[in-house]
Amino acid sequence: MSMLRLFSSRQATAPIARERLQILLAHERSLRGQPDLLLQLREEILAVVSRHVVLDPDKVIVRMDRGKHVSTLEVDIELPVGADQAFANAG
Amino acid sequence: MAKVLVVTSGKGGVGKTTTTAAVGAALAQAGEKVVVVDFDVGLRNLDLVLGAERRVVFDLINVVQGIAKLPQALIRDKRLENLWLLPASQTKDKDALTEEGVGRVIAELRKTFDWVLCDSPAGIERGAMLAMRFADEAIIVTNPEVSSVRDSDRIIGMLDSKTVRAENGERVEKHILITRYDAARAARGEMLSIDDVLEILATPLLGIVPESQDVLRASNVGCPVTLNNPASTPARAYSDAMRRLLGEQVQMMVPAEPRGLMRRLLGRRAA
Numbered sequence: 001m002s003m004l005r006l007f008s009s010r011q012a013t014a015p016i017a018r019e020r021l022q023i024l025l026a027h028e029r030s031l032r033g034q035p036d037l038l039l040q041l042r043e044e045i046l047a048v049v050s051r052h053v054v055l056d057p058d059k060v061i062v063r064m065d066r067g068k069h070v071s072t073l074e075v076d077i078e079l080p081v082g083a084d085q086a087f088a089n090a091g
Numbered sequence: 092m093a094k095v096l097v098v099t100s101g102k103g104g105v106g107k108t109t110t111t112a113a114v115g116a117a118l119a120q121a122g123e124k125v126v127v128v129d130f131d132v133g134l135r136n137l138d139l140v141l142g143a144e145r146r147v148v149f150d151l152i153n154v155v156q157g158i159a160k161l162p163q164a165l166i167r168d169k170r171l172e173n174l175w176l177l178p179a180s181q182t183k184d185k186d187a188l189t190e191e192g193v194g195r196v197i198a199e200l201r202k203t204f205d206w207v208l209c210d211s212p213a214g215i216e217r218g219a220m221l222a223m224r225f226a227d228e229a230i231i232v233t234n235p236e237v238s239s240v241r242d243s244d245r246i247i248g249m250l251d252s253k254t255v256r257a258e259n260g261e262r263v264e265k266h267i268l269i270t271r272y273d274a275a276r277a278a279r280g281e282m283l284s285i286d287d288v289l290e291i292l293a294t295p296l297l298g299i300v301p302e303s304q305d306v307l308r309a310s311n312v313g314c315p316v317t318l319n320n321p322a323s324t325p326a327r328a329y330s331d332a333m334r335r336l337l338g339e340q341v342q343m344m345v346p347a348e349p350r351g352l353m354r355r356l357l358g359r360r361a362a
Contacts, residue, residue: 014277014282017236017237017287018283018291021291032248
């Protein structure tokens with residue numbers, strides 16, 4: 001610890017700000033210009049399922065969860081009333 | 092040839108309107124014919140900072156919609172005969188602005204003025220997009236603070252992809268203007284330094300405007316800081332930035348606030 005720090009509880013925080021920004025912006029710049037993958041997935045899933053069942057577009061939810069060890073992609077589609085019949089007949 | 096310059100930032104409250112007024116007035120004082128256009132529909136403030144709030148009759152949206160002719164909506168500054176204001180609407184919806192309509196107004200302004208300064212609203216939505224859409228140059232107003240720098244980076248990306256120039260394979264000339272800079276805090280490592288900001292944003296520097304009470308004093312009385320107190324540190328910084336816009340080589344200075352012992356002892360009350 002420097003002598004200065006002994007007399008001052010404050011430490012230089014600007015280097016931390018610089019480092020955080022450099023890491024964050026490198027990540028954000030790499031994503032820039034790419035289409036939103038989740039949005040694209042959602043639309044394609046909606047299109048495929050809609051060929052067979054009439055769906056409410058608002059009831060299709062695609063969610064990504066990033067974990068430290070495992071990441072998951074969750075697709076949640078709510079079927080309209082009576083749609084289960086279509087699946088039973090097809091099956 | 093006329094130049095269209097957007098003053099933008101992404102983040103709100105960093106000094107876009109102050110900068111538009113100060114640089115616009117400085118350019119007008121230097122003999123350029125200038126119009127400042129407020130794109131902040133619903134939250135107009137450029138009229139107030141310029142002290143013209145009681146003279147607004149028609150606005151940008153009226154002109155875009157064909158309700159008023161451009162000369163009816165333009166307000167001439169009472170102090171500088173070369174400075175004009177095209178105010179934003181306070182009541183209309185921001186969706187009233189169309190790209191085609193804005194393009195038409197900008198094209199008309201290009202015929203009459205040397206400089207068209209577009210004061211962008213905060214954010215990255217429609218209003219901000221339209222403010223930068225037809226720009227030849229851009230001032231990105233940045234505070235030496237993480238969220239402002241991040242938003243500036245985002246705006247730089249948009250200037251390089253969403254403007255008419257970018258779509259035509261040309262470049263929008265971009266300048267960083269650092270505002271609310273406190274040299275003493277930066278020296279103590281409490282604030283991002285100029286070099287930090289420039290290294291991260293990789294964009295040339297137009298000027299450094301120090302944190303100063305003169306900015307608030309000027310807006311209190313509705314006068315651009317470059318006119319209100321030309322000797323003040325922010326006015327000198329804006330004036331230097333204006334000369335760089337005109338292509339002059341001006342040495343970059345970090346104007347420090349004079350801080351004598353008495354001022355320090357008396358603190359802010361002395362000002």
